Amino acid sequence: MIQHPAAKNFPKNVDQALKNETLQGTLRQVSGGFVDSRATARANLPEFDSLRDAARYMKNHTLQHLDLYLEEFEQAAKNAGGHVHWAENAKDAQQIVLDICADTNAKIVSKGKSMVAEEIELNKALEENGYEVVETDLGEYIIQLRNETPSHIIAPAVHVNKKQIEQDFRIAHSHLDPDRSFVDSSSLVREARHVLREKYFLADVGITGANMLIAETGQSVIVTNEGNGDLTQSLARVHIVIASLEKVVPTLDDASTVLRLLARSATGQPITAYTTFSSGPRRASDPDGPEEYHVVLIDNGRSKMLGSDFQDVLRCIRCGACMNHCPVYQAVGGHAYGSVYPGPIGAVLTPALSGVEDNKHLPNASTFCGRCEAVCPMRIPLPKMMRHWREREFEQHLTPAAMRYGLRFWAFFAERPKLYHFCTRWANRVMHMSARGKGRFSYLPFASAWTRYRDMPAPEATTFQSQWAKNRK
């Protein structure tokens, strides 16, 4: 994966995010909207947890046979008249897409939402080669106008508010009446619909991602609500699907298991408005649809994860539930991570794709509360994997000196239980008294980074161990 330098600056980014009032306002909506909707959707499907087990089992089996299923998918896609390309890394994937665009004499490329396109920086490559790239997903379109990257994997513009979008539209759509009013969100949606409608017809190439690839049928699947992905792939002369290797599932029935979990975990919907299965170009008698269909299978680090401590993360279906429920994401938003994939999934995936050295802060951006794993539809043990990264960070001496000394200091006491209990007993007492009965501190020396944004809870007068010993008597 192409490295996003901002991942190195995570602590600084966090500081800025916490001070950004607009961002804080929009983030409050994430924790409310997505979290509540998912909880309702889960409650309405009693088999939800058994489906999670089944999905985990299915994806483990698929990964265990990945070479075979990829070959099967390739054959089935070719049988339907499609072309299958293999890209080892981001550069190769860019080049494959550029070559197809050049062969098509393309000028305009329309695009549906795709995280792997972000990962390989496809827009940049296309634009540098003179193509006009039109993002057609509303959220992606908004951030394209703002020259930003997505801050959430399913809601890319979740950090932008209505007022900002209105300003962006007035600048970008300068051909429209400057006195028009945007009374509500729907007027903004209508305007984007109107502006983009024409672009679908003008585009020579339409690029979409894939939520799944089905080995049995050779189909790529997109799961969407807006319908932009369908217009993108149906109206352009050439449809290119870009997908990472692990998107493959064996059969249509396995796809059903994923579909029963995906939308419920992502937005809380039982199903999205559109789920589209595509294979090959338009058929001989079809009056519409693309004349060419290409699938670019992208490795970009995935094959190295097989057989490693991080294989399980390849089960991810990119629902975004882990970030919606993450207290760190809820506090700082997606951009602070400085990586394409934010939140807990990014904390595990980004170091795997582009090295722990430049991304060492990400696995540390966790309170280890475990909510990410608890809500993950694919039961990915995200905290365990973050811990693996922390261990590697420590082994490679990437941990800051202060933290290493701090850990050594703590280890000294932890290895001497009597001394540990004695010191913690006294420290607790002192801290408890210093809180003057309030039970919390609004300021603490050496901990101002914490107390600037929230109170630090004061400990009880006695330690857990003393209470345990006392109550057992």
Next chain:
Amino acid sequence: MSARDRILQNVRHGLGGSAARDVTKSDWIKTTHAPIPAIARRNGSERTTQFLNNFEQMHGTYSKLKSFDELPAMLSQQLRERNIGQSVRMGPEPDFSTLDWSNMDVSVGPGRLVEPATLTRAFCASSETGTLMLLSGAKNPVTLNFLGETHFVALKSSEIEAGFEGMWSRWRASGHTPRTVNLITGPSRTADIEQSLELGAHGALAVHLFLVDDLDTKDAT
């Protein structure tokens, strides 16, 4: 060695050879691995009711018809109620082309830039989520599903399956190999602006279903 071969070699290397494989690929296909939820196992009239409830929940609307013969008049009424001109775009679908459309301006072909109303024929549906399955092809051009501001769809009650599994079986059995299989559940929507739900993002602003009730003579179970 090609990129393809190198990638597959790396995958095999990562997996440590085939010894680690638990279930063989062909065994996998023969077995059912996931539970089919109770909501995907309804039968008879209960199934139709569940389908219509779910379809409405996803912001779809519907009218019931006794036969396809009623379709032109019902469509005309819908267009009137929605303040849309008496004009519709459709494909050369046999279930439509035999009907009397003399009171309406009917054009046949794929979707165009401005398309106030389109009509397509669904292949089947699933009551589990109120989802329609449409197959692209000469009879029902795929662009009609997305370019119509109001998308009208026709379906028979006997074509409503209980869940995904039923839709896949019906499709596999049909032998059709369309370029796209489109599952549509209500009109297009977005919540990309401050998480407020807006209908009519890029696809249809409204989806209206004409359900031809043929279950009196045919049992869907």
